[in-house]
Every structure is written in C-alpha cells, then in structure tokens.
Amino acid sequence: MIKLIIQPRNNPINKGYWKFNSSLLEDEVYSQAIINEIQKITKDRQFTTQRDKWEFFKFKARQISITHSKRLSKDGKQKEMEIIREINSICCKSLLSEGEKQRLSLLQTSLDNMYVSKAKGAFIRSRAKWVEEGEKSSAYFCRLEKRRQEKNAVNKLVINGRESTNTEEIKREIFQFYSGLYSSSYSSQDADCFFNYIKDLTPKVDENFKQVCEAEITLEEAEKAMRSLALDKSPGSDGLTINFYRHFWDHLKEQFLLVIKEISELNILPTTMKQGVITLIPKPGKDARLIDNLRPISLLNSDYKILTNIYASRLKTGLNQIISDTQSGFLKGRSIHNNIRLVLDLIDYNQLIEDDGFILFLDFFKAFDTVEHKFMFQTLEIFGFGPNFISFVQTIYNDTNSVVILPNGISPRFLINKGIKQGCPISPLLFITATEMLSILIKNSGFSKLSVLGEQLAITQLADDTAIFMKDSHQIPDIIQTVDFFSKASGLKLNLSKCELLPVHHSDQSVLHNIPVRTVVKYLGVHISKDSKTMEEMNLWKTLEKCKVNLNMWSQRDISILGRVFLTKLECLSRFIYPAYSLPIPKSARKAINQANFNFIWKNKTHYIKKGTIIQDYSAGGLKAIDFESLDGMIKINWLRSFLQNERNMWFHIPSNIFSHLGGIELLLKCDFDYRKLPIKLSTYHQQVLLYWKLIYKHNFSPHNTPIWNCRYVLCRNKSIFYKNWFDNGIWSLLHIMNDNGNIISFETFSSKFKLNDRKQYNNVIKAIPQTLIQMSSSLVQNVQVQLPSLLFDGRPVNSKLPNSFIRSLFVRELFPTSDKNHSMSQHYTGEEISKLRSQFIKYPIFPKYKEIHFKIMNAVYPCKELLHIRFGFPENNCSFCDTNIETLDHLFFECMYVYSFWEDFFFWCSSKFPFPISIHLQKHSILFGVVSGDNLFDLTFNTLLISGKFFIHKCRFLKNKPLFNTFFKEISLYFKSLTLMKNKNAIKLCIFIEDHKLYHNP
Structure with missing residues (x-):
C-alpha cells in the first residue's frame, strides 16, 4: 500500500520584494x-x-x-x-x-x-x-533559478553554538548582527592623532581635478552615467531597473536633473535613495550556517546609482594623483596580476635577495563593512578635495538604512553608520582613498623594509588585501603596532587569526609572533608556493577537474555546437585566464585543457572537423573556438608588452634588473636569442614568455643588422654573450668591429677606437663569432647602414594598441598553418563570397540548432547514412525518404525526389512573393551553401528561409516524415510571428521584408 502524506512548509518561501519586469x-x-x-x-x-x-x-x-x-x-x-x-x-x-x-x-x-x-x-x-x-x-x-534561490536562502543559522531553523530567531540574530556591525565606534581622538601624524606625508589633488569634482552636474554627465550602467541588474527597494530609466530617459531627464540640483543645495537625499536592500551570499567553500561566512551585497536603487556614478566618473579622471602605484584596485590601467607576479618574482629569484625576507599577508575583519564614514570624510579633506564634493559624499552616507532579505520576509530596518555600500559606483573609489592612508603610513614607518636589488619594498594592496614586505621576522611587532594605529582611526580591524607569513627563503619556524608561517598561501585567488608541482596541482589540475564536472553537467543537454563552443569559454577557459596571467602553464596542462574543451564540443565523440579549422574565424570556416595554447600565448605577450611600456615601474623592478644583464628587455627581444643559451637563469614564467615571443616575432636575418649580443649562434662556452661596456659604446653589429676590407679589426685598433682595454672580452667575442657570419658580412662593410631591428607584429609596433584577437590570431597562424580545402565551394563562389556565406549566417535571427545543421552541411560533416557507413561501418545507407538511393549529403538535401519536390515548391513560393535576382536558380550548391546575390536584404531573407528549410528536412528525417512544403510553411509562419519580438537588427529587417511582401499569407 502506498501512503501519501502532505505537510505544509515550515518556512514558507518569500516571493521577495517587487522588481520591475x-x-x-x-x-x-x-x-x-x-x-x-x-x-x-x-x-x-x-x-x-x-x-x-x-x-x-x-x-x-x-x-x-x-x-x-x-x-x-x-x-x-x-x-x-x-x-x-x-x-x-x-x-x-x-x-x-x-x-x-x-x-x-x-x-x-x-x-x-x-x-x-x-x-x-x-x-x-x-x-x-x-x-x-x-x-x-x-x-x-526554472530549476536553475530555484536552486539559486535555495542556495542563497538563509534557512538555518548557528546561533550561540547551536543550529537554528526558527525563522523569527534567525531574523532577530541577523538584525542584531548587522545593526551592530554597521554601528559606528568612531574615535575622534584616535582619528585626530592619526591625521596629525600623517597630514604632511599625504599628496594633494591638483586644482584642475579639484574643480572637476566641485562642478555642477550637467545633463550630459547624467545621461552618460545612466547609459554606462549595466542592464538587467537587480534593483533596490523601489524595484525600478536601469532598463526602465534608459527607456524613459528622454521624458525623465529634466526632472531628474532638478532632483540632483536640490540634493546638492540641501544635502538631503530622497527617502528611497537612502534605503538599501542587503542580500546575503555564502562565501565559496565556507559553512553557510555561520553568519560570518555570509557576504552582504547591497542592492541599491537605480536613480541613486546614476547619481553616484556621475561622481565616480569624475573621481576616476584624477584619482591617480593621490593613489600610489602600489594600490592595484578599482583604477583603470592597474592590474591585480602585478601584485601576484611581484610575490612570485620574489620567490623565483630569492637567491638574489640577501635579507631573510618575510611577506606578511594582512586580513581585515569585514573591511568594506567597517570603515568609519567620518574617517573617509577626513581622508578627502587631507587629500585636498573641495567642500562641495565632500558634502556630497557626506550626503550619500548620512542617515542611510537597510534591510536584509530573508526566505520568510525581511529583517527590521537598521541604520548604516559605517562601511561602504558594495554595489555603489563611487564607494570602492572612496574605500581606496581610505586604505591609501595605510599605504602612506607603512611606507613612512620605521620598520626595516625588504631590500630587493637596491630598492626598498614595503607594501602592496588590492583594495584592502594587503601584503607587507619586511627584512626579517623581528619587524613583525612594529608592523602590527603601526597597523593598529591605522585601525583605531579607520575602523578596519586586523583579523590576526587569518594573517599569514610567507618566508622568501626557507624557514624552520611554523609560527612567529602568533602568526602562522606557511609554505603555501592563497593570495588574491592564487595558491603560491616555492614548489612548482604544488602550485600546478592547486591552481591548474584541481581547477581542470572542476571544469570537467561542470562541462559534464551541460553535456546531458542537447546543446547546439555553437552553444558548446560558448560553454567551453564560459565554464572552462574563463577559469584559466586568471592564473595564466601570473603562472607558467606547463605543456601537459595546456594539452589537457584543450582536450577537455574539444571533447566537449564534439560530445566526447569523433572530432569531425580539425581543431585548426574550428578555431578559425567564421569567415574562414571556423566557429571561433579557442585553442588554450594560443590564449596563453596572448596572455604572456600582453604581460611582455606591459613590461616593455612600464620597465621602470616598481612592479617590474625584479625582471627589469634580471634582463638588464642582457642589455634590457627591449634589446633582448631584438636579438636572435635562445633562452636556454642566455648567461642568466630565468624563472619558468619568464622562459615561457620568451618562448611565446619567439613563436610569433619574425627575426628577418641579415648578417649586419642581427645583433651579436644574446645571439643563439654567437656563443662562448655554449652561452650567448653581452658586454654592457661594448653596447654603451655603440657596438652591437659585426660590422662595428670590421675594417673597410671586411676583416675583424685587431685588438689594438679596437682599443684605440672604442677606448676599451679588456683583451679577454675581445678574445671571447672574436672566438664566438662563426666564420660563416664573418664571410657573409665582409662584403657589406662599405655598402650598408646598420640598424637595430624594429619590434613589429605583422608590421604593427608591439607597443601600439593591439587587440587580443589580433595577438591570438598570430599564434593560431603559427600553431595551425592550414589551407582552405573546401574545393566544392570554390568551384561556385569567389573567395569573398565564400567568406560571406561562412560568416553571415551566424548573425541570422534563427535558432542555434538551425545554424548547427547548416554549418555541418557546409563542411560536409552532416551525419548522413553514407558518412556513418564509410567512417564507422554502419550497415544501412539507404535514403531515409526514398529508401532506394544511397543517402549521401547531396542526395539527402537535394537529389532525393521527395526533397527535390520540396525545394521546387519552396522556390516557386519564394519567387511568387518577392523578386528573384536573375542569377539565382534551383541548384545544388545554392541549397547546400546559400546564395550571394549582391542584394544584402534578399540574401538575408532567402538564406534564412533556406537554412530553415534544411533544418525542416533534417527534422523530417528523424521523425520519419516526408518533407512537405505546406507543413514547412505552417512552421515558418510561427517563426515569422516570433521575429516581431526580437530586437536584433537582422530580425527587424526581416520583419519589414516579410510584412512588405506578405510572406505570412498562404502559398
């Protein structure tokens, strides 16, 4: 007997606050x-x-x-x-x-x-x-949304050491916790003491930037701020989204500007602009039952975000004046990867650091939620901002309040008297002005900093994520005391239990001054260790296993090949881009990542199209899939380009010093080097960067313009050579040390000419130069001018603005030298027409599965019975419709009598509805590949219908129905109706064409 017991929910799910549809x-x-x-x-x-x-x-x-x-x-x-x-x-x-x-x-x-x-x-x-x-x-x-809501819902909480599921108890605990968290504990005495100490050490904004922030808001600024905010984001308590404001902006903008001006005059926000809605997001990998492991995200009203985005845009124009280079957060042109690479450079080249060396990674308790508002206001004054801007900042933080969304409703409203609003455009910028005070304090404090190749390194930051670099462990008490001085003034409290120490060299200590000494630390999302295998395992191989699990979940669904290509980027490649900027990626990992992605694209079955083809652009017959090696190469080249442009920047101090022994990075890149023969030991990361450079940079050999320095075939004891004193005297070409007769000048002549007297160096260079090179150069002495090579990629300067896609295409070209083998298309179309046919269908407003079938037909990999028979030995190969002929691709989609009859009706209907170009006929290549008539609107319409027709034939084949045009017309009529709901440009063009020619009428 089956017994069904229905019970009501203990905790009814709240529908949430209203959101604009x-x-x-x-x-x-x-x-x-x-x-x-x-x-x-x-x-x-x-x-x-x-x-x-x-x-x-x-x-x-x-x-x-x-x-x-x-x-x-x-x-x-x-x-x-x-x-x-x-x-x-x-x-x-x-x-x-x-x-x-x-x-x-x-x-x-x-x-x-x-x-x-x-x-x-x-x-x-x-x-x-x-x-x-x-x-x-x-x-x-729908299931995904439900899982998301359940994941983010706070249904149970540990309160006073026990787990509670009582909704009222949870609501009270959350209210008490957050009302306490956001209660100010500001000490004017501590703050005044701090600012009196630091005021003469802080930079000041210049007058131009000050006036930019002081100026009245214009309508143009407001519109720009509104349009720069993303659509479809969760709104605040009023429920109105940016979509709403963008749609009605022309009708609202004047009134909105009047509101802004009144706010500036009276320093009072409208009531709803003061209100926030907090949603709690569990921290990844943490126990979501503990309130400390829930991250509060403020959902703010869209009109408030437009207002604060105006001032955020102003701040971004000049904040570089006061925020030092050691802060990488929230400013354009600054990179989190620099912070990670600096730590890794210290580990990779620790043999060059004489100090014991320790890195202290600070952890502040809920930093964004605890910074004191008055501390931020005083910080702005110290930096020299004007009264209007400071008044605005005070206004947006004065008398604000919030609630927390819970499964069964909302918490009581509480005041926000400290902390910044995560989700507010200007708040992150205000936050780094506050944390800059810590940076100034640390740099000017008395503890012994870490000496790195002649420079003192003290602190780096990404927002509140702070690393402090010290000479030895004896500096720790002074550093903690200095940070405490900042904490008392700012409200940011050190969480000493989560602070960590990483020794630059080996250390036998496990704890120093109550702070654990680690062999592995997780810094800004990357696991750092002196052991390369450990770093590979934790940053790459574990990530790859997670990616495979995610891809496997998607593989249960019947997704088009275009969708699967996209998912490899979303679920896999995107997770490796971040570590690739900081870490060397071994060949085995690059191969495994590619294998996981391309197996997923082909459903873990036969790869019908070569990887070298499917990664190509649409116009070249590919689907823009990404080869990870090309992607990794692009990332490493971008690091190199940044190094070239910022060689004197503190982030590149270590590699700049390393490569200075070879004449500097710019000279090295102009040389025909082999990194294995360079006379210095490079880190694996820098080796990989140079390997990628050699892959795409073309050294056009000429005996007179190829530098003898760092040259892979000018060797002394199997190592290339570089003498700075020679290079400083203008010597880099073989011709510089040859006489007019094409012979190497004697040491005496050399010494007299260049004032260089080291015979050993002279002998080393002369012995290292191959005789064949001397012979090739001897005839050029009097006829040519020597010039160092230029650093160019395909004629474009390396330090110019180069899109990532361009750099990646250079790697694709080198790694996959392919030729177009689609002879069947080239028999009927020009090269330009083939490119159009391959690329334009991607933008057609049709379903992805339609595009997949068309793509497979164009590339002759559609799984017709004859293909399966030839490739895999399937016994049956008769046509699914006529059951008499062999089911080849041509037969299935054109030659079969039932299919041909369908196309005849199709062409008759089309020609009766709209004028046909004289060149378009019922031909096999037109059906298989599409048409290019010169009339873009005709091509769009006809090819869209053509692809829909081929998908209809494909569907009929699997449903075991004959392809009848009348049935197809009824289906295409529904498609015509759905077009009216699309905002795609091509969909709009099609709608107009369909309406003008009455295509929805019965044939």
Missing part, C-alpha cells in the same frame, strides 16, 4: 501610460520639493507597472488554457486526420514558445547565459 517596455500601452504620468506629475505644482515629486513619480510608476503586469499575466494564462484545451480535445480522438496532426504540432509549438518565454524571465534572474535561446530550456532555467 523589463518585458513591459515592449508594451506600447504601458509605455504611454508611464509617459502620461510623467507629464502629469511634472506639471503638478502641489509638491513643495523636487524630491517629493520624484518619490511620488516612482510610487506611481510601480503602481502602473504592477497593474499592467497583472493584465498581461491574466491574458497569457487565458491563452495558455485555450491552447491546452484544444490539445486535449484533439488527443482524445482515437484516429487523427492529417490536418489534425498538423494542427496538434502547431499547438504544441505555440505552447513550447509560451514556456520558453517564461523561462527567459527565469534566466535573467538566475544570471546564467542564455546559450540555448530557442531550445527547450524552460525546465532547466
């Missing part, structure tokens, strides 16, 4: 209602302040949005029920006519489209990529 913007009735309300409120004189008028408008906008959403939802449900009733009516019949079968198919398609539309809303909320747009992903995305 962006699909309303497509409803003309709704848009007009909002515009009418804007005009009505703008003219209303009963409001005493612009803030009240603005608040009332937002209230009415919400009210109108909810009303229209209910109407649309009701209409949709009614339509859904009507379709379901008709489907049930047809399914109740024992025998169905051909017309009823077609009607049932159309009804099922309509119902699918409705569910797909619902799923798209779930997709936006889940923040997943809509890689399966057009595929039946509704169930997946």
Whole structure:
C-alpha cells in the first residue's frame, strides 16, 4: 500500500520584494501610460520639493507597472488554457486526420514558445547565459533559478553554538548582527592623532581635478552615467531597473536633473535613495550556517546609482594623483596580476635577495563593512578635495538604512553608520582613498623594509588585501603596532587569526609572533608556493577537474555546437585566464585543457572537423573556438608588452634588473636569442614568455643588422654573450668591429677606437663569432647602414594598441598553418563570397540548432547514412525518404525526389512573393551553401528561409516524415510571428521584408 502524506512548509518561501519586469517596455500601452504620468506629475505644482515629486513619480510608476503586469499575466494564462484545451480535445480522438496532426504540432509549438518565454524571465534572474535561446530550456532555467534561490536562502543559522531553523530567531540574530556591525565606534581622538601624524606625508589633488569634482552636474554627465550602467541588474527597494530609466530617459531627464540640483543645495537625499536592500551570499567553500561566512551585497536603487556614478566618473579622471602605484584596485590601467607576479618574482629569484625576507599577508575583519564614514570624510579633506564634493559624499552616507532579505520576509530596518555600500559606483573609489592612508603610513614607518636589488619594498594592496614586505621576522611587532594605529582611526580591524607569513627563503619556524608561517598561501585567488608541482596541482589540475564536472553537467543537454563552443569559454577557459596571467602553464596542462574543451564540443565523440579549422574565424570556416595554447600565448605577450611600456615601474623592478644583464628587455627581444643559451637563469614564467615571443616575432636575418649580443649562434662556452661596456659604446653589429676590407679589426685598433682595454672580452667575442657570419658580412662593410631591428607584429609596433584577437590570431597562424580545402565551394563562389556565406549566417535571427545543421552541411560533416557507413561501418545507407538511393549529403538535401519536390515548391513560393535576382536558380550548391546575390536584404531573407528549410528536412528525417512544403510553411509562419519580438537588427529587417511582401499569407 502506498501512503501519501502532505505537510505544509515550515518556512514558507518569500516571493521577495517587487522588481520591475523589463518585458513591459515592449508594451506600447504601458509605455504611454508611464509617459502620461510623467507629464502629469511634472506639471503638478502641489509638491513643495523636487524630491517629493520624484518619490511620488516612482510610487506611481510601480503602481502602473504592477497593474499592467497583472493584465498581461491574466491574458497569457487565458491563452495558455485555450491552447491546452484544444490539445486535449484533439488527443482524445482515437484516429487523427492529417490536418489534425498538423494542427496538434502547431499547438504544441505555440505552447513550447509560451514556456520558453517564461523561462527567459527565469534566466535573467538566475544570471546564467542564455546559450540555448530557442531550445527547450524552460525546465532547466526554472530549476536553475530555484536552486539559486535555495542556495542563497538563509534557512538555518548557528546561533550561540547551536543550529537554528526558527525563522523569527534567525531574523532577530541577523538584525542584531548587522545593526551592530554597521554601528559606528568612531574615535575622534584616535582619528585626530592619526591625521596629525600623517597630514604632511599625504599628496594633494591638483586644482584642475579639484574643480572637476566641485562642478555642477550637467545633463550630459547624467545621461552618460545612466547609459554606462549595466542592464538587467537587480534593483533596490523601489524595484525600478536601469532598463526602465534608459527607456524613459528622454521624458525623465529634466526632472531628474532638478532632483540632483536640490540634493546638492540641501544635502538631503530622497527617502528611497537612502534605503538599501542587503542580500546575503555564502562565501565559496565556507559553512553557510555561520553568519560570518555570509557576504552582504547591497542592492541599491537605480536613480541613486546614476547619481553616484556621475561622481565616480569624475573621481576616476584624477584619482591617480593621490593613489600610489602600489594600490592595484578599482583604477583603470592597474592590474591585480602585478601584485601576484611581484610575490612570485620574489620567490623565483630569492637567491638574489640577501635579507631573510618575510611577506606578511594582512586580513581585515569585514573591511568594506567597517570603515568609519567620518574617517573617509577626513581622508578627502587631507587629500585636498573641495567642500562641495565632500558634502556630497557626506550626503550619500548620512542617515542611510537597510534591510536584509530573508526566505520568510525581511529583517527590521537598521541604520548604516559605517562601511561602504558594495554595489555603489563611487564607494570602492572612496574605500581606496581610505586604505591609501595605510599605504602612506607603512611606507613612512620605521620598520626595516625588504631590500630587493637596491630598492626598498614595503607594501602592496588590492583594495584592502594587503601584503607587507619586511627584512626579517623581528619587524613583525612594529608592523602590527603601526597597523593598529591605522585601525583605531579607520575602523578596519586586523583579523590576526587569518594573517599569514610567507618566508622568501626557507624557514624552520611554523609560527612567529602568533602568526602562522606557511609554505603555501592563497593570495588574491592564487595558491603560491616555492614548489612548482604544488602550485600546478592547486591552481591548474584541481581547477581542470572542476571544469570537467561542470562541462559534464551541460553535456546531458542537447546543446547546439555553437552553444558548446560558448560553454567551453564560459565554464572552462574563463577559469584559466586568471592564473595564466601570473603562472607558467606547463605543456601537459595546456594539452589537457584543450582536450577537455574539444571533447566537449564534439560530445566526447569523433572530432569531425580539425581543431585548426574550428578555431578559425567564421569567415574562414571556423566557429571561433579557442585553442588554450594560443590564449596563453596572448596572455604572456600582453604581460611582455606591459613590461616593455612600464620597465621602470616598481612592479617590474625584479625582471627589469634580471634582463638588464642582457642589455634590457627591449634589446633582448631584438636579438636572435635562445633562452636556454642566455648567461642568466630565468624563472619558468619568464622562459615561457620568451618562448611565446619567439613563436610569433619574425627575426628577418641579415648578417649586419642581427645583433651579436644574446645571439643563439654567437656563443662562448655554449652561452650567448653581452658586454654592457661594448653596447654603451655603440657596438652591437659585426660590422662595428670590421675594417673597410671586411676583416675583424685587431685588438689594438679596437682599443684605440672604442677606448676599451679588456683583451679577454675581445678574445671571447672574436672566438664566438662563426666564420660563416664573418664571410657573409665582409662584403657589406662599405655598402650598408646598420640598424637595430624594429619590434613589429605583422608590421604593427608591439607597443601600439593591439587587440587580443589580433595577438591570438598570430599564434593560431603559427600553431595551425592550414589551407582552405573546401574545393566544392570554390568551384561556385569567389573567395569573398565564400567568406560571406561562412560568416553571415551566424548573425541570422534563427535558432542555434538551425545554424548547427547548416554549418555541418557546409563542411560536409552532416551525419548522413553514407558518412556513418564509410567512417564507422554502419550497415544501412539507404535514403531515409526514398529508401532506394544511397543517402549521401547531396542526395539527402537535394537529389532525393521527395526533397527535390520540396525545394521546387519552396522556390516557386519564394519567387511568387518577392523578386528573384536573375542569377539565382534551383541548384545544388545554392541549397547546400546559400546564395550571394549582391542584394544584402534578399540574401538575408532567402538564406534564412533556406537554412530553415534544411533544418525542416533534417527534422523530417528523424521523425520519419516526408518533407512537405505546406507543413514547412505552417512552421515558418510561427517563426515569422516570433521575429516581431526580437530586437536584433537582422530580425527587424526581416520583419519589414516579410510584412512588405506578405510572406505570412498562404502559398
């Protein structure tokens, strides 16, 4: 006996606060209602302040949005029920006519489209990529959103050492914790003491930048700030998204500017701008039942974000004046990878560091949430900002409050008296002005810094992630005391239990001054160790295993090949880009990453198209899949380019010193070197950088212009040579040490000419130069001018602005030298036409599966029976339709009598609806590859229909139905309707063409 017991939920899931549904913007009735309300409120004189008028408008906008959403939802449900009733009516019949079968198919398609539309809303909320747009992903995305909500929901919490699931108890605990966390403990005495000490050490903003921040806000600034904010982001308490403001901006902008001016004059925010909504996100890999392991993210109202984004944009123009290079956070042109590489350089070249050397990694307890507001305001004053800007900052932090979203509602509202708002455009910039005070303090404190090749290294930062570099462990107490001085003033408290020490050299100590000494530390997301195998395992191989698991989850779904290519970038490659910037990637790892990706693209089955082809651009017959080796090469070359442009920067101090023994990095790159024969020992990372350089930089050999320095065939004791004193005297070419007769000058002549008297150096150089090189150069002495090679990639200067795609293409060209072997296309089309046919279909507004079938047909890898018979020995190869001829690609999609009849009806219908170019006929190559007529709109329309027709044939084959044009027309008619909902440029063009030529009418 089966017993079913139904019990109500203990903790009912809260639906959450109201959020604007962006699909309303497509409803003309709704848009007009909002515009009418804007005009009505703008003219209303009963409001005493612009803030009240603005608040009332937002209230009415919400009210109108909810009303229209209910109407649309009701209409949709009614339509859904009507379709379901008709489907049930047809399914109740024992025998169905051909017309009823077609009607049932159309009804099922309509119902699918409705569910797909619902799923798209779930997709936006889940923040997943809509890689399966057009595929039946509704169930997946709805489940994904549900899992996300359950993951982020705080259903249980450890309170006073025990786990609690009581909703009221959880709500009280969260309120008490966050109201306490955001309560100020500011000490004016400690702050004044700190600023009196540091005020003469701080830089000041210049007058121009000061006035930029002081100026009145313009309408142009407000619009630029609004448009730079991302769409489809979670809104604040008022529920209105940036989508809403962007849509109605022309009607709202004047009123919004009036509100901003009033805020500036009165220093008071509108009520809803003061309010925040906090959502709690569990920290990865931490126990989500502990409140300390929940990261608070503030969801702020969009109008507030537009306002603060204006000032954030202003700050970014001049903050470099006061934020030192040692801070890598939140400023354009600064890179987190520099912080990691500096630590790794210290480890890789520790033999060059005489000090004992320790790196102290600081951990501040909830730094973003604990910085004191008044400390930030005083920091701005110390840096020399003007009164208007400081008043604005005070305004956005004055009297603000927030609530925490919980599964069963929201917490009581609490004041925010310290901490910055994560999610606010200006707050991160304000935060690094505060942490810069720590940097100034540390740099000017008395502890012994780490001496690195003649420079003193003290501190590096990424926001609050701080590394302090010291001579030896005896400096630790002084450093802790100095940081405590900063903490008392700023509110940022050290979490000593999470601070770590990493010795530059070997250390037998496990703890120093109550701080653990580690052999492995995780710094800015990268595991750092002196053991390369440990770093590989923790940063690469473990990551790859996680990627394989994620890809395997996706492999359960029937995703198009385009979707699978995208997923390799999303789920795998994206996770290796970050470590690749800082770490050398061994060949075995590069190979394994590629193998995982390309196996996934081909569903762990036969790779029908070579990797060298599928990684090519669409126009070259590929799908823009990414070869990881090319990607890694691009990353390493970008590091090298940054090094070339910033050689004197502190981040590159160690490699700059290393390569100075070879004449500097720029000279080395101009030399025909072999890194294995260089007279210095390079780290694995720098070796890999040089290998990648050699792969794509072309040394055009000439005996007179090829430097003798660092040259792979000018060797002394099997090592290349470089003498700085010679190079400083202008000697780098063989011709510099030859006479007019083409002979090497004697030592006496050499010494007299260049004032260099080291005979040993002279003998080493002369013996190292191969005789063949001397013979080749001897005839050139009087006829040529010597010139060092230029650093160019395909004629473009290496230090110019080069897109990543261009650099990666250089690697692709070297690693995969392929030639176009698609002779069947070249027989009917020019090279330019082939490129168009290969690339333009990607932009067509059709489903990914349609594009996949077309791509496979164009590349002759569609799995027709004859292909399966030849490749894998499948016994059957008769046509799925006629069952008489062999099912080759040509036969299946063109020559079969049933298919040919379909295409005849297709061409007749097309030619009766719109004019055909004289060159277009019913020909096999036109069906298989598409048409290029010279009329872009015709090509778009006809090729879209053509690809849809081929997919229809493909579907009929698997459904074991004959391809009938009437059935196809009914399906394509539904597609025409769906086009009206698309905003794609090609979709809009198609809609106009379809309407003009009445393509939706029966044939």
